[in-house]
Amino acid sequence: MNFQPSARQRELVVLAGDLARTQFAPRAAMYDQQASFPFENYADLRQTGLLALCIPERYGGMGADFATYCLVSEEIARSCGATALTFNMHCSTMMWIGPLADELDMSPAERQAHESRRARVYQHVLENGHLYAQPFSEGHQNRSGRLIFQCxxxxxxxxxxxxxxxxxxxxxxxxxxxxxxxxxxxxxxxxxxxxxxxxxxxxxxxxxxxxxxxxxxxxxxxxxxxxxxxxxxxxxxxxxxxxxGIYQQAARRWPHMFLTLAPTYLGLTQAAYDFTVDYLSGRVAGGPPSSERIAPIKQYAVAEQLIRLEAARALLYRSISEAGLDPAPEALRRAFAANRTVMETATQVTADAIRTCGGRSMLKPLPLERYYRDARCGALMQPWTADNCLERIGSSVLPAPKGTMSP
The missing domain is CATH 2.40.110.10 (Butyryl-CoA Dehydrogenase, subunit A, domain 2)
Incomplete structure (x- = not known):
């Protein structure tokens, strides 16, 4: 398996990363403090063409596939988690109706109608800069924690x-x-x-x-x-x-479509680790003196954070590489495992970063306390919550006997 990004992927990651570092990062604390939407960030995304990241090239978009989107999302999240998370909703819509839909079974009439409809959607984005949201939650779940739609x-x-x-x-x-x-x-x-x-x-x-x-x-x-x-x-x-009928076919046959939240939380984890290294290296203003920064216990803590980060990344990247139509059962279990691992790792690493850096690090306007609060939300994100991932893995490995119900 080749986990090395292509030249085109590197180009898009650099484009998004430069924008996020220079524009999104300086604004992130303001949006967090005000609980306000990052409209300025989306104006920048429009200007750079990134709103069309996952629109196929034949329609005038950038043509990013599933893996490319994941890399870009991770990069944006290192600077502003809220922008990356909302960008996911928009990009997922573009992917679902585009390259993902192309792999699904449709009648000729259905495909012709869908072609006309998605061309209209892409036109809205390309010509008018429109945003598409993707609300899932209604607060209703069945016994296993899976969503029930009552709209x-x-x-x-x-x-x-x-x-x-x-x-x-x-x-x-x-x-x-x-x-x-x-x-x-x-x-x-x-x-x-x-x-x-x-x-x-x-x-x-x-x-x-x-x-x-x-x-x-x-x-x-x-x-x-x-x-x-x-x-x-x-x-x-x-x-x-x-x-x-095509949404349910997609959910059943292309389940990695629900893995797109994980890159945001991996990017948050990377940001927390990067801050910890910079803080303990004296590159953050207001940090502790060198006598308090460099000690074996700090070095061990940073090493533990890096190990957790890279383990989560390796599992997620492998799962991303396996995304496609009709994945094998073990690949689907790995996707659930990757999603849960990333969400739990984000929470653990951001908490460990605060403990490692010490009390000064959790003060505003330093970003570490924001990373920690943002990371706490990941395990609750629908449709693959952390608990739901556990249930799906467990029921797949040890299915309940016929005639009984899972707890």
Whole structure:
């Protein structure tokens, strides 16, 4: 397996990294303090063309594939976790309807209709700089912790009528469209049947759409993930992001599509490690004297952080290299393991970094306390929460006997 990035991947990582270091990093504390969306960062992403990172080249985009996106996301997260996390929602939408959809089974009529619809989406991004959000959470789960979608869509002339609520809707104040998963209310199920799910683009300023609730969380404050409420909102036929039945095929056959949050948290972990090294090397203003910085216990602690960081990176990169259609069971288990490992490692390394650097390091405006708070959010991120990953690995290795239910 070759884990070395290509020349094109290196080019895009350098582009994103330079932008993030020079523009995003200086603003990150402000967005965190105000719990405000990084509009200025997205203006920079538009100007550099990075909003089109995952739009195929034949449409005028940069043509980044799954692995390339992951490398870019990791690089952005080293400077601003909230920007990287919200950028994931937008880029995932572009990938799902693009190269990922191309690998899935569709009838000729479905593929023709999808081609027309996604061309419209890409045009919105390329010509108008539109952002697409991807809210998942509704607060409903089945016994194993998997999501149950209760937003309802009803067929009507020219499209759908949709009603429901999504919580933690990142980009709530910034998105032009929300990619909403909803079930048809003429399907006789309780919301736990993936075959009833439709993936629709809800326009942010459409009648019946509102953004509600306060936003004052522990971490990832710049994501502005307020509640998205839809009341009998009309969604035109051409706003189907995937043809009927294709989302559930994608979730079943291309499950690595849900691994795209992990690179953000790997980037956060790298940032915490880098800060620790700089702080203990005397390169951060206000740091401790050299007599307190360089001691065997500090050296051991930094070594432990590096080992955890590189172990998480190796597992994630291998899983990224295995992403594709119909992965083997062991590859899917490895993806769950990689996602959970990255999230838990981010929490552990950021906490260890504070302990290693000492009390001064957790004071604002130093970024380490922000890294720690942002990292705490990773294990809760849907759809692959840390606990859900454990359940899926365990049930795959030791399935419950027939006629019984998993706890």
């Amino acid at each position: 309802q869509a009803q067929r009507t002339e020219g499209g759908f009528r949709i009603s429901g609520k999504k919580i933690f809707a990142s980009l709530a104040d910034a998105a032009h469209y929300f990619g909403v998963l909803a079930r048809l209310d003429d399907d006789d199920d309780d919301g736990d049947d993936a075959s009833s799910i439709h993936y629709l683009a809800v326009e942010a300023n459409a009648p019946g759409v509102s953004i509600e609730g306060d936003w004052n969380p522990l971490g990832m404050r710049g994501t502005v993930s307020r509640d998205l409420v839809m009341q009998d909102c009309f969604v035109p036929e051409h706003a189907q992001l995937l043809p009927e």
